[in-house]
Amino acid sequence: MTTAEASREPQQGRSRASYERMLTAAEKLMVKGGNDDFTLTEVAKVGKVSIGSIYLRFDSKDDLIRAVHARVLARIDADQDRMMQKIDEQAATLEDFARAFVDAYAELLKSYSPVLRPIMFRAIYDESISALGRDSAEKLTRQAETQMLRYASEFGRPDHARLVSNAFRMIYYTLARFLGLGSSPEAAHQGNWEEIKEDLAIMCAAFLRAPGPS
């Protein structure tokens, strides 16, 4: 649905199939190169589509890119929902929740990091993309908030919305940055990955529990 905003998305049949091939080809090329610097000729070749067909669905290369982004973010969104549901059933204490949440979210981000990198790359200067990312993050913040509030009595400070929002931000930014730096994040950072996750969980609980500056 969000995908449709920037494109003329055919609903069925052959058209639909070639439309999918375009998006998939573009996504593949984005992952491969780590950025948006693919050419439409490449998309045409990889997706077995003609250049004209691409322009039949998208007004510009930028539109195509945005559609890929939207599709990926929709996928992530769905995964986030599933993730939160699963955590909901498990967590017992604030510490448990923090650990479960950080771990699940970290792995989710990691699994998406190859696609996410070129997206975040562009988000830096394309407001419409960063807005999408923000929406996604905000939704997750609200979901996390709902669950964290079950432990609200243990929070050290009054403004719960702010606490949850900033806790989430620190987790998200740290993980994103960790995964996003360098071109082969796995190789470079693998060693500390488990430690970072553990420490983020500890940080999260400790931060929420921390009393304000006296």
Place this chain on the structure above:
Amino acid sequence: MTTAEASREPQQGRSRASYERMLTAAEKLMVKGGNDDFTLTEVAKVGKVSIGSIYLRFDSKDDLIRAVHARVLARIDADQDRMMQKIDEQAATLEDFARAFVDAYAELLKSYSPVLRPIMFRAIYDESISALGRDSAEKLTRQAETQMLRYASEFGRPDHARLVSNAFRMIYYTLARFLGLGSSPEAAHQGNWEEIKEDLAIMCAAFLRAPGPS
């Protein structure tokens, strides 16, 4: 010194002056455009240097960009040193230190954010740049570590190096991300800036104090 790695840096006289003008012009254009999309023709014009001269010093446009990055990071490095020295003299408690450190570092990053954005932008896919950034961060981590270790007795867990390193990482990544998102971060995020800084300080102290998972 790091600058010299990717260039033939003249040590004195007229050559030196035009070399400086190249770097300054390129930096100015990077800040202006928020990315690397300037042309060498522009650099030549702004820096009052011939294109040929640029290629006399640098093997490619990429080399020039890397040199600019290195020069900026060197400047930040020096500022970081000054910053750490000043904090050293003030801080009394762990909480004091955390607050002072986060605030000073946040403002330092913010003041450099216009130059830092295009650098971080490129660091996403240019390993040699992200390595430079890592060096700078690691040095700061060591400096912070030295100082934080004065409060080591209050730490909640044994592996102090890891604690300090990850605390710093969370602070740096969160701030960097906060400043880097969108094209006019000030306008977009100004509202939460003071809150973020405060919460990062609280988080930092709480994290260092937090006992490990029992």
Place this chain on the structure above:
Amino acid sequence: MTTAEASREPQQGRSRASYERMLTAAEKLMVKGGNDDFTLTEVAKVGKVSIGSIYLRFDSKDDLIRAVHARVLARIDADQDRMMQKIDEQAATLEDFARAFVDAYAELLKSYSPVLRPIMFRAIYDESISALGRDSAEKLTRQAETQMLRYASEFGRPDHARLVSNAFRMIYYTLARFLGLGSSPEAAHQGNWEEIKEDLAIMCAAFLRAPGPS
């Protein structure tokens, strides 16, 4: 009939109607843009016809354009007939006739100038179009000749056909050019329009009366 030359013109029913819509849509677009730079996709949309249908009737875009031209010229032709008939009833002297003819023809051309401009535009390099235009002009010449010959006794030189033909040419070319130059001829030349008409009438009579070079 001339229209049929370049097309497969259906004679009746639904086909006929969509055929008309094509021509009308194309003409509308030609007038709107002042040239032939419309796309067949636009014609299809405006005329509520499929692109395939267009190619069912015309071999190429050029054929469609030529058919539009022919249809317009046919319309002009009919108007010319009506015009000449009306003049026939009024004119008393050669001067009267010249004035009446120039004025009527000038206004006729002016009223058609929006459609005529793109046609003349193309006639410059498309021989088949300029031929059509010539046919139309020649027919009018013959009509004018028939009427002018009533004043033949007042002509200054013997070759009446040549006289009439060239008088008409000067009138037609001057008016056409006057209307065709610039993109908003009305605005640009309005001021002299009445003067030009008056002078053309004077010129016409004077030219026909003029004795040959002695």
Place this chain on the structure above:
Amino acid sequence: MTTAEASREPQQGRSRASYERMLTAAEKLMVKGGNDDFTLTEVAKVGKVSIGSIYLRFDSKDDLIRAVHARVLARIDADQDRMMQKIDEQAATLEDFARAFVDAYAELLKSYSPVLRPIMFRAIYDESISALGRDSAEKLTRQAETQMLRYASEFGRPDHARLVSNAFRMIYYTLARFLGLGSSPEAAHQGNWEEIKEDLAIMCAAFLRAPGPS
């Protein structure tokens, strides 16, 4: 000088030479095709210049075209001056002058018609071109006026400026149109060329002499 308006015209040496080759190549291609539909790749090949070089001198293909136009019109202008001077020395009577002027101007236009056709083609919708053409015509009108005024005592009507201006217009438009119609004007109209010139001269004198409508 007018050429320089739309271009960066080098003043000497090799640059100047390749600049000339660009203009000459473009002009050649314009004459060949009868319009502006040449490609820059063709210009590069014919003019033995790189595409980049073209963009070093001109901001766009349109600028190149305008420069060609300006150069041609400058050439015509010079020829017009020479032509008027020659006529000045010869003409004795109004009829003599008219004949001499029409003949000389007709031949001048005819000799330039291959280049003029694509220029007039574009003048239809490019105001900046039609303005150039108007300037050229107006200058000629003034020159003709100066000379015709020697016969002013023979004019049939008072507003001499208008008389001369409209006489010139009729001559110019008729000749231009005569030469401009069709793609091979020589072949098509050769037969009537001498007659048209003769009749235009007769028309001119007769028109200037004609008394106003009584």
Place this chain on the structure above:
DNA sequence: TATGAATGAGTATTCATTCAT
């Protein structure tokens, strides 16, 4: 007949890099 999705050749423009002076 009628449709309109698919095709892909064709073109203006940019810009890092080279090299003759």
Place this chain on the structure above:
DNA sequence: GATGAATGAATACTCATTCAT
């Protein structure tokens, strides 16, 4: 050393035409 004119490969986008349904 220094210059900056010249190069040309590379790329987004258009649109007449085709053809499977």
